[in-house]
Amino acid sequence: MDIPITTDLEVIEKVAKEREDENWRFRSYLKGYDTDEVDAIIHRLYEEIAPQIDCQACGNCCRAMHPILKDGDVEHLSAHLGISDDELTKQYLAEDDDGDTTFNAKPCPFLEDNSCSVYEARPKDCRSYPHLHKKDIVCRLMGVVFNCSVCPIVFNVYEQMKQELWFSRGYLEDDD
Numbered sequence: 001m002d003i004p005i006t007t008d009l010e011v012i013e014k015v016a017k018e019r020e021d022e023n024w025r026f027r028s029y030l031k032g033y034d035t036d037e038v039d040a041i042i043h044r045l046y047e048e049i050a051p052q053i054d055c056q057a058c059g060n061c062c063r064a065m066h067p068i069l070k071d072g073d074v075e076h077l078s079a080h081l082g083i084s085d086d087e088l089t090k091q092y093l094a095e096d097d098d099g100d101t102t103f104n105a106k107p108c109p110f111l112e113d114n115s116c117s118v119y120e121a122r123p124k125d126c127r128s129y130p131h132l133h134k135k136d137i138v139c140r141l142m143g144v145v146f147n148c149s150v151c152p153i154v155f156n157v158y159e160q161m162k163q164e165l166w167f168s169r170g171y172l173e174d175d176d
């Protein structure tokens with residue numbers, strides 16, 4: 001049976017906010033699980049849900065997130081744009097509160113007509129977003145919870161996980 005998918009960004013943001021406490025509690029619950037088991041569940045749901053969502057029609061991550069640039073991203077992007085690393089840094093980059101390099105504006109300055117204008121040279125962080133294919137997701141659950149209000153893939157994967165691992169096993173609202 002197909003998993004029901006929500007793609008309306010307004011609904012996703014509203015529901016993710018309403019369920020924020022619940023999402024954090026589910027994160028705590030998942031941290032008690034075997035890491036490999038959580039990876040297997042998330043990877044299965046990601047493979048099932050991601051093809052049902054058109055990232056290019058969405059583009060919400062490029063409007064709402066600040067990707068981190070590292071390990072050759074700056075050089076790759078400046079070469080693609082035909083400008084120096086210094087020029088790229090001056091025009092488009094900034095340091096975030098953690099000292100990481102990111103874009104200096106939101107939405108991303110390279111988002112044009114809801115598409116990435118530097119697609120071939122986009123940072124690695126953009127390429128791997130929403131990161132649900134990675135290992136050791138249990139260590140990344142904070143980012144997953146934050147991304148629930150931004151990315152329809154993350155929202156739907158997390159909701160389905162709650163359904164499979166929590167609600168279907170008799171979880172009650174007051175349980176912790």
Ligand code: SF4
Pocket residue numbers: 061062067108109110111112115116117118119122123126
């Ligand atoms: S570089 Fe491209 S993919 Fe990355 S945030 Fe900007 S527009 Fe989106």
